[in-house]
Amino acid sequence: MRRTMLRTALLSLACLTAVLPAAASSRRHVAPPDIAENRVIPMYGNLPACEDPAVLGQLSSWFNSREAKFWEPLQVVTYDRVRPVAFRPWGDDFIPRRFCTGRVALNDGSLHRVDYSVRESLGLFGYTWNVNWCVSGLDRHRSYAPDCKMARP
Template sequence: MFRKITLHAVLSAAIAVPALLGGQVTPASAFGWHHFAACDSPSVFRTISHRFRIADRNVIQRDLAIVDYLDVYERNYEPATEMHRIARRYCQGKVAMSDGHTRSIWYLIEKGQGFAGVGDNVEFCIDGLDPWHVYGAYCRSVR
């Protein structure tokens, strides 16, 4: 019985908090659980490396891997505003590839846009490795 009442109270609070805050926050940030990743965050690098392995295996098919991240910096930061509700970081750097070449990389981190609004979303483009121009000519959409 006590367990049922406690569960009811927790669920009621989970529903009420976003409503009290005007419904303008993602579920994770409503409770202060979310930290916006920096350009040089290891979690961002892991995400990019993992997604690149999948893209190389299924699309590029050149047996490449990212070995290291170099000279990474934030090019631009767009805070969340009333008009644009998603904070974004635009990052640039270089990646050392398993074939010995170093290539430019551009990536975008979107706060709170991970699965179900938890965590960040990362979109990236490596110079010369976007054969279908998913990110436009010369990776323009993530620059």
């Protein structure tokens, strides 16, 4: 009886110690040789800020182009409440990403939340950064459903 209780207690303790480090932090610990900076083509995480005009310009350009081609004649007018959400949230061995959110005003007078990420080495030919985005309420193919959740960390 005591032996069974001891065995059960040890098994419970082993399971608890296996789960605690993962629950304590959402980031994984990565040994220095495995970080993105030490790859054959290194990634340093030098990404523009969320409110950088180049980032918002690229987002506007892609949005305006998509809307003009497939949907309604919606155009981005301005952004506000732009703020960072996370930087490299999954750890140092993943492609560096800066996650941001803000509010976009469209030419029809509506306001929408926009979630986007600036990603390193995912631009043209892997040479520069690019922007992945989702405008809440205008994700018509539900690529980032539900309500742009998949565009956030």
